[in-house]
Amino acid sequence: MKNQLLSAMILALPMLAKAQQSKPVPTVLTDKDGIIQAMEFSDNAPSPTDQEFMRQYLKITADDRFEKANDKERSPGNTDDHFDQFYKGIKVDGAGYNFHYKKGKLFYAHGHFVKIGNLDIVPSINSERAKELFAAYKQIPASEISGFTSELLVKEIASADSTAYLVFEIYLRSNAPVNDEIGYVNAKTGEVLATEPIFSHSSPHVKGIQPKTIQTTTPDLKRALTPANGNFATRYSGARTGSTDKDGLKYRLLDETRGAVIHTWNMQGSFDFDASVELLDNDNIWTAAEHAANENDMGLDIHWALQKIYDRLNTVHAVNSFNDPVAGAGFPINAYIRYGNTDIARNNAGWAAAVKSLVFGDGATVYRPMASVDVVAHEYGHGITDFQIGWGNSGDQGAFNEGLSDIWGAIMQHRITGGNIWQRP
Amino acid sequence: MKQLIAFALILFLAGCKKDKIDPHQAILGKWEEFYVGNGEYQPPIDPPTGYIEFMEDSVLLTHNYSPKSTMKHKYWIDSFLHIGSAYFSYEFQADTLKLNIEYATSILSVSKYKRIR
Numbered sequence: 220m221k222n223q224l225l226s227a228m229i230l231a232l233p234m235l236a237k238a239q240q241s242k243p244v245p246t247v248l249t250d251k252d253g254i255i256q257a258m259e260f261s262d263n264a265p266s267p268t269d270q271e272f273m274r275q276y277l278k279i280t281a282d283d284r285f286e287k288a289n290d291k292e293r294s295p296g297n298t299d300d301h302f303d304q305f306y307k308g309i310k311v312d313g314a315g316y317n318f319h320y321k322k323g324k325l326f327y328a329h330g331h332f333v334k335i336g337n338l339d340i341v342p343s344i345n346s347e348r349a350k351e352l353f354a355a356y357k358q359i360p361a362s363e364i365s366g367f368t369s370e371l372l373v374k375e376i377a378s379a380d381s382t383a384y385l386v387f388e389i390y391l392r393s394n395a396p397v398n399d400e401i402g403y404v405n406a407k408t409g410e411v412l413a414t415e416p417i418f419s420h421s422s423p424h425v426k427g428i429q430p431k432t433i434q435t436t437t438p439d440l441k442r443a444l445t446p447a448n449g450n451f452a453t454r455y456s457g458a459r460t461g462s463t464d465k466d467g468l469k470y471r472l473l474d475e476t477r478g479a480v481i482h483t484w485n486m487q488g489s490f491d492f493d494a495s496v497e498l499l500d501n502d503n504i505w506t507a508a509e510h511a512a513n514e515n516d517m518g519l520d521i522h523w524a525l526q527k528i529y530d531r532l533n534t535v536h537a538v539n540s541f542n543d544p545v546a547g548a549g550f551p552i553n554a555y556i557r558y559g560n561t562d563i564a565r566n567n568a569g570w571a572a573a574v575k576s577l578v579f580g581d582g583a584t585v586y587r588p589m590a591s592v593d594v595v596a597h598e599y600g601h602g603i604t605d606f607q608i609g610w611g612n613s614g615d616q617g618a619f620n621e622g623l624s625d626i627w628g629a630i631m632q633h634r635i636t637g638g639n640i641w642q643r644p
Numbered sequence: 645m646k647q648l649i650a651f652a653l654i655l656f657l658a659g660c661k662k663d664k665i666d667p668h669q670a671i672l673g674k675w676e677e678f679y680v681g682n683g684e685y686q687p688p689i690d691p692p693t694g695y696i697e698f699m700e701d702s703v704l705l706t707h708n709y710s711p712k713s714t715m716k717h718k719y720w721i722d723s724f725l726h727i728g729s730a731y732f733s734y735e736f737q738a739d740t741l742k743l744n745i746e747y748a749t750s751i752l753s754v755s756k757y758k759r760i761r
């Protein structure tokens with residue numbers, strides 16, 4: 220009997236498949252409130268335009284508006300559009316929708332649409348008052364505040380069952396104590412509804428406010444005379460060549476030949492980015508004898524690997540740096556070797572999201588320098604994830620973040636140094 | 645009965661107050677790093693490679709045993725422990741200081757130190 224049932228099921232399967240083929244149905248993913256999070260349209264099914272999708276499927280009202288923030292043609296006819304969500308003209312934090320087209324036809328739409336019943340969008344306090352209330356909440360004296368920015372937003376508050384509130388988002392600069400949180404102050408009542416650490420926040424308007432330590436250019440040094448090709452005696456990958464440039468009499472690990480500047484710095488054990496120095500060589504032949512002391516040669520591995528990773532993503536996938544801008548230069552790729560002088564900092568490598576930079580320890584105590592291709596690609600991957608998705612480093616986001624970076628590490632090691640490294644030897 | 649409740653309440657509150665640690669005070673002194681990892685079991689770092697020393701004037705000295713060297717850093721404490729650009733969440737457990745990296749998405753995130761004389 221069992222066997223008969225099984226064979227009946229097997230017989231039925233091709234019929235099921237056939238039934239699906241003849242009447243294609245879009246695949247839909249919804250959240251607990253029934254709002255569509257993702258929808259896939261098969262090639263032979265009709266698909267709506269973005270505007271139709273918003274009306275038919277998201278059921279937006281006259282209070283809702285989607286504004287195109289980014290559109291990108293990856294190859295002819297294949298485009299990716301991103302829309303930000305606005306409610307009665309106010310931006311809804313973290314909300315928006317993405318539409319992907321193949322040969323002009325929508326095949327995948329996904330995003331986060333916040334359905335708001337009726338929210339009064341006239342604030343009862345002003346941004347100055349919101350700043351004061353946030354400063355009081357953080358116990359920061361007014362005399363220590365060196366500046367602030369604010370934006371009126373609609374934001375879902377996680378601790379209040381994701382209810383949407385009208386809030387002032389406050390970024391406040393203070394010297395003592397240093398403020399490392401963004402405040403969300405209820406624009407009606409003045410209550411501080413939520414705070415978020417600055418390092419895991421990736422809204423574009425916050426990205427503009429970065430600690431002054433970020434080094435996107437090299438103001439202290441004159442512009443390079445000419446880009447050059449350095450010969451690197453790397454620690455882990457043998458003899459390699461990489462772009463450097465000559466400043467005055469010496470060569471440094473700065474590459475300005477690509478779509479994004481790649482710059483490798485030396486922290487010499489400091490935790491302070493202001494203390495970083497250039498790695499320099501007299502003749503652009505970077506030998507182990509000259510650079511292996513203090514593990515400085517790890518900089519050669521990293522500078523070379525960053526160029527290889529950049530090239531793979533740029534030439535094969537037309538992706539420029541972590542942020543992949545629609546136009547213009549990619550976000551500068553800054554790497555800092557010999558970051559820190561404690562065991563945890565030295566035997567470690569990371570993506571420092573607050574300064575959008577890669578940091579690598581010299582190892583030296585427990586491990587060896589953290590500079591192999593897979594480590595560099597893993598951290599580079601965190602940069603991509605930070606810019607493209609904005610995941611933080613704890614909880615589920617942290618777990619997915621690490622998982623993605625491990626995949627980047629394996630792919631890039633495979634592409635750059637060869638070998639199917641995910642297969643057991 | 646009322647007095648009893650009041651008395652119990654006073655005891656309870658007093659008990660709470662005693663538990664509160666002032667991190668600015670608690671962190672002062674010398675700490676030897678014996679653990680780096682992600683919270684899982686790891687054998688203690690052996691031999692230890694150095695110790696860190698928090699002074700009252702916001703100065704942190706990091707000492708390495710071999711080769712013998714010392715570096716000076718600036719530190720301060722609010723809801724995090726900041727060492728230059730690095731910042732950590734912190735936890736004091738008896739004679740142990742546990743730090744969790746918050747400044748970076750990093751390979752290892754947890755370090756532990758034991759107090760030394």
Ligand SMILES: [Zn+2]
Nearest residue numbers: 621624749750
């Ligand atoms: Zn990682």
